[in-house]
Amino acid sequence: MEIFIFGRDDAADEFDRMKGPNFSHFPVLYNKKGNCIPSRAKVRSFFFIDLPPVLPYNFEAMKWVYVEDIAAYKDKDVEVRGWVYNKRSSGKVRFILVRDGTGILQTTIFSADESHPLFGKFDELTQESSLVVRGRVREDKRAPGGFELTVQDIDILQIARDYPITPKEHTTPFLMEHRHLWLRSRKQHAVLQVRAEVIKAIRDFFDGRGFRLMDTPILTPSACEGTTTLFETKYFDQMAYLSQSGQLYNEATAAAFGKVYCFGPTFRAEKSKTRRHLIEFWMVEPEVAFATLDDAIDLGTDLILFIIERVLTDCRADLEELERDPKLLERITKPFPRMTYDEAVPQLQAKGSLMKYGDDLGAPEETLISELSPNPVCITHFPAKIKAFYMQPDATRPDLALGVDFMAPESYGEIIGGGQRIHDLELLEQRIREYNLPREAYEWYLDLRKYGSCPHAGFGMGVERTVSWMCGIKHIRETIPFPRLLYKIYP
């Protein structure tokens, strides 16, 4: 071991002048305790040692920064904590791509000395090993993202063995079996970043308009709408069902707070197996007292535009990662085209649909509708028979319900469904009889029509379908961290 003592601050420059077969181009310096110190830090004296001791992990050594903030630390010495995304080598240069959850940073180790201790660490590292890297942030056009880190020191926290997801191709079933690890990959990361932003936008939209968040129960004593199949569970000595909608409870909270929304998971035990369905999905449901169908359509329109604007401004990099053309979202403007069911059916039949009047719109119809406009299309005034029992009938055509479905562009299907609710007590009682629903379970719901009943409206928006549309993702299962699919509940 040789000891060099310098009385100046520019010790690293001195090292550069001493370049030779036994020295690295970027000197790695250690203090007397064996801790790494920045090569251009102000030092009064230091050791140079050929093989460094195993370094204690020292969180105080340098400033811990996240990759997304790296540009602010140009020419500074920093610490990055993360995982090995990939590594490459070419002769005397080694590259480690370090992923820290906020981004991926290229780090470089450069030395003429093959026995350089950092090369040994490099060789040891495997994909997804956890590590702490310290070094100097440099601007370099060759680096992805424009910045890279010249490594001065590496602490390996754990070597990952046989990480199943390689940088090459995999099939979706395989990746879904490894969903807990798949989340680390770039595309999945981008989709879930958009999801988080969509959820934030939804909450900001409603909170900013004076809506109150009202959490509705997940365990419910009976079906909300009585249409779809519910998950059953035991509730002590009686049966309970997982919520398929918070809407009925929302009508109660709307009468207490005026404007409300609930936002939570919903559960459908339908044996649906399509790219648009999840068994467990998240839905936001606003409800407004004294509002009509038109008010609900206006609210849904503004909500969609708010989400799009937020995604376009805050998720640019994610859309780019997903190769999503932002123009398809930028061109969305209000008002959205509106069409009644009566108007839609002949048009759809003319375009080749086999549906009959009175049928609900199926997947082929949703695609045909989405071809009508670059905007979402609002279909209203459905036959009451194919809609939920609480739908308010049209004043002049009682066989039609004042409901609305928002059909997203690009065949993303129905992202919003809602409308005006029945506020007349007698009519609601009649509907409950017609739909063979147990009246005793709905006594509280009928109370809302006894004590200060008023017209009111609302809708439900599916978060995952909205995220699919924003991202241009084909299958809804990638828009939630851990999708629950038909018969599949792992991981």
Place this chain on the structure above:
RNA sequence: UCCUCGGUAGCUCAAUUGGCAGAGCGGUUGGCUGUUAACCAAUAGGUUGCAGGUUCGAGUCCUGCCCGAGGAGCCA
């Protein structure tokens, strides 16, 4: 639940008319002074989803089952 397609190395896929089980990636070893899913060379790696049948011989043909994918119905 129904219709269609599929299951071969850790992963992605080949395998002619039924005739020796193959490649790329990943792993390992070596090489390369700026790589962008780096590249080059070498090397290890197999109960062909399971059970049965036909045949001299089955990844390949037949029967049953299991698992997966896409679509339909239902919905957000």
